[in-house]
Amino acid sequence: MELVRGSPLDRVIGRESARAILEEAERLSARNDELLELLSREEFDPGAASRRLEALETARASPRVCSSARLHLENIRRLHRLAETEARALEELAALVVALRTELMVVKLSGSSAEGVDDIVRDLSAHIEGLRQATEELFPRAASAPSSAPT
Numbered sequence: 001m002e003l004v005r006g007s008p009l010d011r012v013i014g015r016e017s018a019r020a021i022l023e024e025a026e027r028l029s030a031r032n033d034e035l036l037e038l039l040s041r042e043e044f045d046p047g048a049a050s051r052r053l054e055a056l057e058t059a060r061a062s063p064r065v066c067s068s069a070r071l072h073l074e075n076i077r078r079l080h081r082l083a084e085t086e087a088r089a090l091e092e093l094a095a096l097v098v099a100l101r102t103e104l105m106v107v108k109l110s111g112s113s114a115e116g117v118d119d120i121v122r123d124l125s126a127h128i129e130g131l132r133q134a135t136e137e138l139f140p141r142a143a144s145a146p147s148s149a150p151t
Contacts, residue, residue: 021121024128025093032086039083046080049073089127096124 038044053069061069100120 021124021128024132025097028086028093028128028132029090032083032090035079035083035086039079044076044079046073046076049076089130093124093127096120096127100124 042048049069049072053066053073056066056069103120
């Protein structure tokens with residue numbers, strides 16, 4: 001944001017847009033940290049859940065108990081896939097932020113066109129929106145929170 005403030009780039013990517021992108025990226029990163037914390041607990045270990053289901057089926061537990069254990073295992077696997085997807089997406093987001101910062105430095109120091117900045121900002125916004133949608137599918141309470149990312 002400091003590279004933009006007071007420069008002609010302020011028209012291309014205003015402080016509010018930069019702040020909104022940063023805040024949304026921080027929110028998504030915090031959500032991913034929360035998910036990783038959750039998955040570090042033993043009750044969210046896919047191997048343990050699989051062994052538990054197998055033990056229940058071997059012991060001929062009731063169909064309802066086995067069904068619940070199966071659902072638990074499927075949800076654990078979903079959560080792990082989501083964590084992997086979010087981790088990759090956050091890495092890509094970090095790369096876009098670095099690209100934006102570099103592009104802003106080039107434009108500011110060379111006085112060249114800011115066309116690349118617009119493209120990177122659009123990519124950042126689209127990337128953040130994709131991450132938001134993925135997390136809202138699993139964490140619906142996030143859908144009711146006000147969005148601050150640019151559209």
